[in-house]
Amino acid sequence: MLRTVADGLKTPWGLAPLPDGDLLVSSRDDGTITRIDTGSGRKTVLGEVSGVSPAGEGGLLGIALSPHYASDHMVYAYFTSASDNRIVRMLYDAKKPAGEQLGAPDTVFKGIPKGAIHNGGRIAFGPDGMLYAGTGESGERDLAQDRKSLGGKILRMTPEGEPAPGNPFPGSVVYTYGHRNVQGLAWDGRQRLFASEFGQDTWDELNAIAPGGNYGWPDAEGRSGDPRYHDPVAQWHTDDASPSGIAYAKGSVWMAALRGQRLWRVPLAGTHTSAAPQAFLTGDFGRLRTVVPAGGDRLWLVTSNTDGRGRPRRGDDRILELRVT
Structure with a gap:
């Protein structure tokens, strides 16, 4: 089974399923969040997220629902501002008129390096209720190995933006380092975390994430065999992948490929x-x-043909529903 749920979307990036089966989708360049009726495909714009400053690969990126969404109705978003990448949360009130349903952003976390490239942007709440974020090194390669920098990392924090209990580096939100640009986060059925990562010219990666782990960039790209670095679970030539989002289903990680x-x-x-x-x-x-x-x-599944690097077809961009085995 494969069907088009919605089409005519501009630069869609993040996707968050609602408890009733509808979807929220972010627009990177418009800075808006839209609700999609998964039965009819009808689109309702919740509103524009204030403070978004889209440029290059930056803008309104990943979104996620609060782990207590049923009671607090909070939507989290990772976006590029005029000065940094940051994570905010907003109250979603569906009873208000379309375009006015998002409350003012409350900044949860800020200071993630921004750039024309490599802004990371995926956020997700883990099975532990903590908020995880994939960041990029913004084109400054050395940031990835600097544990004091927030660039080129996977971050783990409380829903309020504080370092999560049990983090590997005391007082820090840094969970893993040595990443080039993480845009995919997913957990398997045993609560193990996996992340996708863009390589430069040689190898893209799918990594199994271990707290405190060093994933090698910029000293290693793909499998190195160097005991200082975690080798990827799988790797691809960049023309075949350039991976963004990932999901776990039916015993496999499913990885969305941009260039591939x-x-x-x-x-x-x-x-x-x-x-x-x-x-x-x-x-x-x-x-x-x-x-x-x-x-x-x-x-x-969300397509990305209106992002300036694709060749849009009639109806792009779209959200698809598919059945897998």
Whole structure:
């Protein structure tokens, strides 16, 4: 099964399923969040997120619902401002008129380096209720190995933006380092975290994340065998992947590829592959940005052809629903 849920979207980036089955989608360049009725495809703009300063790969990026959304109705967003990348939360009031349903952003965390490239941007609440964020090194390679910098990291914090209990470096939100540009975060059925990462010219990566781990950039790209660095679970040539979002379903990580224009399935046995990765939808829908579990054997998939690097087709960009095995 594969169907188009909604089309005519501009620079969609983050996707957050609502408890009633509808979806929230962010627009990187417009700085808006839109609600999608997954039955009819009807779009309702909640509002514009104030403070977003889109440029290059930056803008309104990942979104996530509060772990207490049923009671607090908070939507979290990662965005590029005039000075940095930051995470905010906003009250969503569906009873207000369209365009006026988002409350003023409350800054949860700020000071993540920004750049024309490598802004990271994926956020997700883990099974532990903590907020995780993938950041990029903003084109400044050395930031990735600097544990005092927030660039080129996976961050872990409380919903209020404080260093999460049990973090590997006391008093720091840094969870792992040595990353180039992390845009995919997902947990498997045993609460193990995986992350996708853009390589430079040689190898893109899917990594199993260990607290305090060093993932090698800029000293290593792909498998190095160097005991100082964690080798990836799987790697791809950059033309075949350039991965953004990932999701876990049916025993595999599913990885959306931008330049590769395909959906990768990575079958897992623990934190190792159980078979060679398989490619699906190659070239069928162009660049793929985000993939999110839709329950059971279904996924939501977001295309990214209006981001300035794709070739938009009639109806782009779109959200797809597909069944996987």
